[in-house]
Amino acid sequence: MENETPFQPAETPAAPTAAFTPRTDLAQLTARTEAVRQQIGQVIVGQHDLLELLLTALLADGHVLLEGVPGVAKTLTAKLLARTLAVPFSRIQFTPDLMPADVLGTSIFRPAQGDFEFRPGPIFASVVLIDEINRAPAKTQSALFEVMEERTVTQDGTAHRMATPFVVLATQNPVEQEGTYRLPEAQLDRFLFKLNVGYPTLAEEIRILQGHHSGFGGTPLDKVQAVLSAPDLAALRQQVSQQRVEANVLEYIAKIVGQTRAHKALYLGASPRASIALLNGAKALAALRGRDFVTPEDVQFLAAPVLRHRIMLTPEREMEGGTADEVVAQIVQSVEVPR
Amino acid sequence: MLGSLVLSAQFAVGAAAPPPTPPAAQAPAPDRAATVRLRQPAAATERLRELASQREFDYRQSLADSNPQDSLLRRFWRRVLNWLRDSLGGPSAPSYEGFWRWVIYGLLATAVVFVVLKLLEVDLTRAFGRAPRRATLDYETLSENIHELDFPTQLRAAEDAGNFRLAVRLGYLALLKQLSDRALIEWQPDKTNQAYLRELASQRPALRPAFAEATRQFEYVWYGELPLPPALYATVRAEQVALGRQLGGAILTG
Numbered sequence: 001m002e003n004e005t006p007f008q009p010a011e012t013p014a015a016p017t018a019a020f021t022p023r024t025d026l027a028q029l030t031a032r033t034e035a036v037r038q039q040i041g042q043v044i045v046g047q048h049d050l051l052e053l054l055l056t057a058l059l060a061d062g063h064v065l066l067e068g069v070p071g072v073a074k075t076l077t078a079k080l081l082a083r084t085l086a087v088p089f090s091r092i093q094f095t096p097d098l099m100p101a102d103v104l105g106t107s108i109f110r111p112a113q114g115d116f117e118f119r120p121g122p123i124f125a126s127v128v129l130i131d132e133i134n135r136a137p138a139k140t141q142s143a144l145f146e147v148m149e150e151r152t153v154t155q156d157g158t159a160h161r162m163a164t165p166f167v168v169l170a171t172q173n174p175v176e177q178e179g180t181y182r183l184p185e186a187q188l189d190r191f192l193f194k195l196n197v198g199y200p201t202l203a204e205e206i207r208i209l210q211g212h213h214s215g216f217g218g219t220p221l222d223k224v225q226a227v228l229s230a231p232d233l234a235a236l237r238q239q240v241s242q243q244r245v246e247a248n249v250l251e252y253i254a255k256i257v258g259q260t261r262a263h264k265a266l267y268l269g270a271s272p273r274a275s276i277a278l279l280n281g282a283k284a285l286a287a288l289r290g291r292d293f294v295t296p297e298d299v300q301f302l303a304a305p306v307l308r309h310r311i312m313l314t315p316e317r318e319m320e321g322g323t324a325d326e327v328v329a330q331i332v333q334s335v336e337v338p339r
Numbered sequence: 340m341l342g343s344l345v346l347s348a349q350f351a352v353g354a355a356a357p358p359p360t361p362p363a364a365q366a367p368a369p370d371r372a373a374t375v376r377l378r379q380p381a382a383a384t385e386r387l388r389e390l391a392s393q394r395e396f397d398y399r400q401s402l403a404d405s406n407p408q409d410s411l412l413r414r415f416w417r418r419v420l421n422w423l424r425d426s427l428g429g430p431s432a433p434s435y436e437g438f439w440r441w442v443i444y445g446l447l448a449t450a451v452v453f454v455v456l457k458l459l460e461v462d463l464t465r466a467f468g469r470a471p472r473r474a475t476l477d478y479e480t481l482s483e484n485i486h487e488l489d490f491p492t493q494l495r496a497a498e499d500a501g502n503f504r505l506a507v508r509l510g511y512l513a514l515l516k517q518l519s520d521r522a523l524i525e526w527q528p529d530k531t532n533q534a535y536l537r538e539l540a541s542q543r544p545a546l547r548p549a550f551a552e553a554t555r556q557f558e559y560v561w562y563g564e565l566p567l568p569p570a571l572y573a574t575v576r577a578e579q580v581a582l583g584r585q586l587g588g589a590i591l592t593g
């Protein structure tokens with residue numbers, strides 16, 4: 001049965017490509033983020049997904065936890081990203097004897113004035129690199145709860161606002177390694193993404209060796225220039241916040257996160273904060289990929305980085321050698337893509 | 340028990356110990372055709388049972404090798420048991436009882452292992468060193484099944500209602516169905532459009548550009564909520580139909 005409709009196909013259909021372009025001008029966003037990529041790409045070999053996810057987090061106003069074994073350029077990547085931004089940067093090396101005041105700051109008594117003066121700690125910067133975050137105990141980790149979520153530090157009854165942007169880039173070694181602590185769930189939940197930094201491929205490693213052999217390895221950070229200012233980043237974030245998200249895609253996000261609370265292999269599911277993180281991340285990723293709307297593809301791509309650190313496996317599943325990424329993949333597989 | 344204990348008649352008679360027959364002067368010729376009923380006294384039977392139950396003796400069922408009255412199945416099992424006995428070096432007289440007992444033991448052991456593994460929620464597919472089987476979504480849980488949709492009717496209804504957004508969606512779903520029917524993609528409700536695009540590119544690279552464009556249009560209209568005037572819809576529809584014809588399925592998309 002031929003489907004006779006008023007819209008019979010033309011023999012040679014005209015290409016409607018021009019109509020199917022973003023209604024929001026994403027040219028600035030594309031140009032700025034491409035400049036950041038190029039700067040970092042001068043030093044970092046490969047790691048394209050990692051770079052895309054770091055930029056996504058930057059546009060989504062989220063903090064990032066980078067996990068990997070020593071020597072895979074976690075810290076270097078974070079420092080390079082910070083260097084591409086023309087904003088104040090600080091670095092804190094977390095150690096087992098670090099105290100909350102060493103991070104947040106402390107009030108000093110001024111004898112001349114007879115009062116206390118707040119001396120801000122290293123957390124007061126726009127981009128804060130916390131190196132080896134899981135080498136400090138829970139007491140120090142707890143000091144980050146307020147500042148990471150609310151962007152304020154309250155000391156002696158006074159709330160000190162952080163500058164905008166405020167991004168925490170933290171690195172950690174896998175928890176199985178010596179001298180590390182498991183981060184509290186409440187703190188993990190405050191990271192938009194947890195990114196696993198893996199080993200380079202053979203070809204990438206050869207390129208790394210070639211670069212170092214030709215004298216590149218001395219001061220790689222000097223090559224990188226700041227290409228994104230704080231006002232520029234604020235404008236890009238504003239654009240990202242206006243991305244379109246169709247109702248079925250919203251429901252898709254909610255279903256995926258909701259499944260983490262019912263999965264039999266999980267002891268702890270993801271919170272609504274995870275849903276919001278997935279939504280914000282997907283909006284930023286869609287913009288980075290040149291679209292002004294979110295697709296289920298964006299959601300699926302970000303499901304593991306958003307959820308892997310927010311869920312806890314049951315002891316039985318852990319003993320079987322299961323991983324959070326496997327469970328997330330199962331969950332994504334169990335939810336129908338809206339179409 | 341499939342047989343009876345067999346002892347020699349001589350032994351049975353000896354056990355009963357009948358009195359000796361006095362010699363006759365002229366013994367008549369034996370009548371070979373006549374039958375003689377041997378009566379086994381109850382005491383002898385009891386004695387036999389008592390002997391059979393003693394551990395020093397090992398009485399087994401005697402299985403004739405060829406009994407024409409045996410069924411085919413019975414002979415088959417006998418041969419299997421004989422083969423098992425020879426292979427395993429077991430006792431010389433196998434029995435059905437022993438065989439079935441071991442079968443039952445085996446089944447019970449398997450059931451116990453299965454229950455324990457289920458209780459521990461062990462994924463058995465991992466035990467064989469292969470990737471866990473991909474779970475297939477139950478179609479009943481789906482909001483709709485593309486293999487059951489009446490595309491021509493629904494498409495016409497959407498067009499008549501001026502709901503071009505829905506019409507583009509239905510046209511795209513019809514394309515997916517055609518691709519699935521021709522085994523160019525493996526339809527799974529959890530797969531994204533880009534996943535299908537990659538599958539098609541590996542199966543039929545020539546179709547990739549047209550399907551990529553159809554996918555882009557669908558995504559802009561459906562996920563991007565792009566307003567679609569009739570003229571633009573006609574062009575989009577034309578591209579869908581053209582691709583459908585390339586796939587050899589003008590009925591669904593035309």
